[in-house]
Amino acid sequence: MLIRTFDQYQAAYQHSIEDPEGFWAEIAQEFVWRKPWKKTLQWNFDEPSVQWFIGGKLNITENCLDRHLAERGDQPAIIWEPNDPHETGVTLTYRMLHDQVCRMANVLKRNGVAKGDRVCIYMPMVPELAISVLACARIGAVHSVVFGGFSAQSIADRINDAQCKVVITADGAYRGNKEIALKETVDDALIACPSVQKVIVLTRTRTPVSMIKGRDVWMEQELKLVTADCPAEEMDAEDILFILYTSGSTGKPKGVVHTCGGYMVYTAYTFQNVFQYDTAGGASPQVHFCTADIGWITGHSYIVYGPLACGATTLLFEGIPTWPDNGRFWDIVDKYKIDILYTAPTAIRSLMSFGLEKVENHDLSSLKVLGSVGEPINEEAWHWYDDHIGKNRCPIVDTWWQTETGGIMISPIAGVTKTKPTYATLPLPGVQPILVDENGQEIEGNGVSGNLCIKFPWPAIIRTTYGDHERCRQTYFSTYKGLYFTGDGCLRDEDGYYRITGRVDDVLNVSGHRIGTAEVENAINMHTGVVESAVVGYPHDIKGQGIYAYVIAEQMPEDHDAELTKRDILATVSRVIGPIAKPDKIQFVTGLPKTRSGKIMRRILRKIAEGDTANLGDTTTLLDPGVVDEIKAGALVEA
Numbered sequence: 001m002l003i004r005t006f007d008q009y010q011a012a013y014q015h016s017i018e019d020p021e022g023f024w025a026e027i028a029q030e031f032v033w034r035k036p037w038k039k040t041l042q043w044n045f046d047e048p049s050v051q052w053f054i055g056g057k058l059n060i061t062e063n064c065l066d067r068h069l070a071e072r073g074d075q076p077a078i079i080w081e082p083n084d085p086h087e088t089g090v091t092l093t094y095r096m097l098h099d100q101v102c103r104m105a106n107v108l109k110r111n112g113v114a115k116g117d118r119v120c121i122y123m124p125m126v127p128e129l130a131i132s133v134l135a136c137a138r139i140g141a142v143h144s145v146v147f148g149g150f151s152a153q154s155i156a157d158r159i160n161d162a163q164c165k166v167v168i169t170a171d172g173a174y175r176g177n178k179e180i181a182l183k184e185t186v187d188d189a190l191i192a193c194p195s196v197q198k199v200i201v202l203t204r205t206r207t208p209v210s211m212i213k214g215r216d217v218w219m220e221q222e223l224k225l226v227t228a229d230c231p232a233e234e235m236d237a238e239d240i241l242f243i244l245y246t247s248g249s250t251g252k253p254k255g256v257v258h259t260c261g262g263y264m265v266y267t268a269y270t271f272q273n274v275f276q277y278d279t280a281g282g283a284s285p286q287v288h289f290c291t292a293d294i295g296w297i298t299g300h301s302y303i304v305y306g307p308l309a310c311g312a313t314t315l316l317f318e319g320i321p322t323w324p325d326n327g328r329f330w331d332i333v334d335k336y337k338i339d340i341l342y343t344a345p346t347a348i349r350s351l352m353s354f355g356l357e358k359v360e361n362h363d364l365s366s367l368k369v370l371g372s373v374g375e376p377i378n379e380e381a382w383h384w385y386d387d388h389i390g391k392n393r394c395p396i397v398d399t400w401w402q403t404e405t406g407g408i409m410i411s412p413i414a415g416v417t418k419t420k421p422t423y424a425t426l427p428l429p430g431v432q433p434i435l436v437d438e439n440g441q442e443i444e445g446n447g448v449s450g451n452l453c454i455k456f457p458w459p460a461i462i463r464t465t466y467g468d469h470e471r472c473r474q475t476y477f478s479t480y481k482g483l484y485f486t487g488d489g490c491l492r493d494e495d496g497y498y499r500i501t502g503r504v505d506d507v508l509n510v511s512g513h514r515i516g517t518a519e520v521e522n523a524i525n526m527h528t529g530v531v532e533s534a535v536v537g538y539p540h541d542i543k544g545q546g547i548y549a550y551v552i553a554e555q556m557p558e559d560h561d562a563e564l565t566k567r568d569i570l571a572t573v574s575r576v577i578g579p580i581a582k583p584d585k586i587q588f589v590t591g592l593p594k595t596r597s598g599k600i601m602r603r604i605l606r607k608i609a610e611g612d613t614a615n616l617g618d619t620t621t622l623l624d625p626g627v628v629d630e631i632k633a634g635a636l637v638e639a
């Protein structure tokens with residue numbers, strides 16, 4: 001399954017195109033199946049309906065845990081580095097992790113969770129988060145991890161959409177020098193969540209929390225009441241493994257559904273190949289450090305499932321890159337002799353801005369592969385990463401993929417594919433990208449750009465959006481007939497290399513976090529006195545994209561303080577979605593540029609937010625062209 005040379009990559013790619021079923025069946029055979037599958041693939045992108053390894057039975061935790069016990073039971077599976085560098089970390093060997101996952105699975109059972117039930121997980125980046133995720137998978141419960149930065153309202157929406165029966169959380173979380181009250185936020189959410197019967201609470205910060213009789217239980221006490229004996233539930237390859245909510249261009253976030261068999265095969269295959277993880281194990285196994293939060297897909301696939309399915313050692317970091325100082329990543333790299341570092345362009349740009357002092361006083365010689373994910377990486381950040389972190393001896397894998405794709409799609413294979421700054425380079429075996437124009441016509445040849453689609457299913461493709469299959473069809477499979485549409489724009493250069501240029505829909509990418517403009521507008525519009533708003537992205541040095549909001553407010557009294565109102569609006573957005581969605585700039589306007597049919601012309605607002613007012617393009621279709629001059633005059637753009 002491991003590709004070592006470019007020739008092998010080309011051969012594997014060719015095989016995967018000519019005989020996709022044979023290609024993936026061969027890889028899938030390397031895993032533990034309770035019952036073999038009868039048919040490898042059945043698909044149709046119109047419904048859409050995609051099934052891999054049909055009839056196959058397995059449990060992903062047997063593949064991530066049990067099957068490693070004989071050979072690598074004493075090898076570290078998870079290394080945990082706490083927020084505070086002075087606190088002692090935790091290393092869980094495969095045997096210990098297996099034991100703890102089984103215990104936690106029994107805690108879930110004790111609390112009424114059965115196969116198919118949904119469990120919401122809202123936790124800090126502690127080992128118990130990974131353990132809870134795996135415990136759900138062990139008993140066939142469906143996990144829905146919600147990132148710790150989301151508001152009570154966002155948690156409630158997600159819990160209600162999936163009708164979760166149980167919530168796993170902690171009293172609080174540490175993030176840098178801050179303490180965040182997680183349980184309190186969950187309590188606020190649960191006022192509006194009738195489906196939730198039990199809340200399992202881990203002690204982390206030991207901040208005072210309310211514990212409701214009959215509903216809330218302490219994880220530590222529950223764990224004392226169970227054994228470590230928990231046989232894995234037999235799952236169908238197409239049973240749901242998890243739901244993960246992500247933003248789209250319209251309305252509320254959708255629950256992306258991934259299933260057991262295909263997701264396991266694909267995350268393990270891509271993990272091992274892209275990062276060239278050496279699974280030899282032994283006395284000093286390679287250490288993989290993915291800096292994402294498990295609340296996002298990157299954490300699901302490349303902290304938990306992919307690495308563990310390969311028997312790797314994966315590092316889980318609770319804190320942030322800039323605390324106690326901006327050398328924290330480099331402290332961790334040296335402390336654990338990290339082999340693979342997988343992070344986001346926004347983190348690289350942020351660390352770049354502090355200069356080289358904290359880089360130069362570290363060794364970093366253990367690093368072998370560097371990865372980037374989440375947003376396009378700009379040339380300057382790519383070179384800084386290459387020069388100062390990889391010292392020009394570590395290949396950089398710029399990995400393009402999405403929550404919906406489950407795993408990496410377009411990326412170099414470390415040390416195998418020749419890299420090129422800002423390019424995700426070539427599709428991995430099994431991935432068939434195509435570029436199309438607005439009419440869905442394929443754009444062939446090289447030196448072209450268009451909208452990125454995929455024309456053939458891969459094992460970890462989204463199966464549905466939870467509870468609303470039509471939405472899945474609409475969003476991904478209806479724009480271009482017979483194709484999965486990614487929402488990204490893309491360029492294919494003369495060498496056939498792919499470069500992802502960013503979203504072509506109304507989805508923002510702020511510090512690698514996906515946020516829908518409509519979601520932010522809805523939140524702003526909930527603020528008292530706001531009549532209407534329009535949100536666009538603009539280039540931001542560190543975050544990649546910043547959020548620019550144009551807001552029409554009701555007539556304000558003479559002595560009204562606009563700055564205070566802006567702060568109130570930010571508080572509302574924080575309350576409704578979470579701090580990650582707070583606009584960077586708010587401009588009050590008296591009107592928005594609309595077409596005669598009432599559609600906001602975001603193109604114009606985007607140009608103004610970018611400071612590119614000389615090229616507004618055609619404004620003749622506007623209902624009232626005058627508003628554009630007013631908005632231009634008040635724009636909050638630095639000269």
Ligand code: 6R9
Pocket residue numbers: 246296297298372373374375376377398399400401402403404424486487488500501502503509512513514
């Ligand atoms: C894994 C993840 C997906 C969106 C995607 C694209 C952007 C991700 C990228 C990239 C350029 C890369 N994106 N990786 N753009 N180069 N290497 O990030 O999933 O949170 O669902 O975001 O992120 O725009 O469509 P998700």
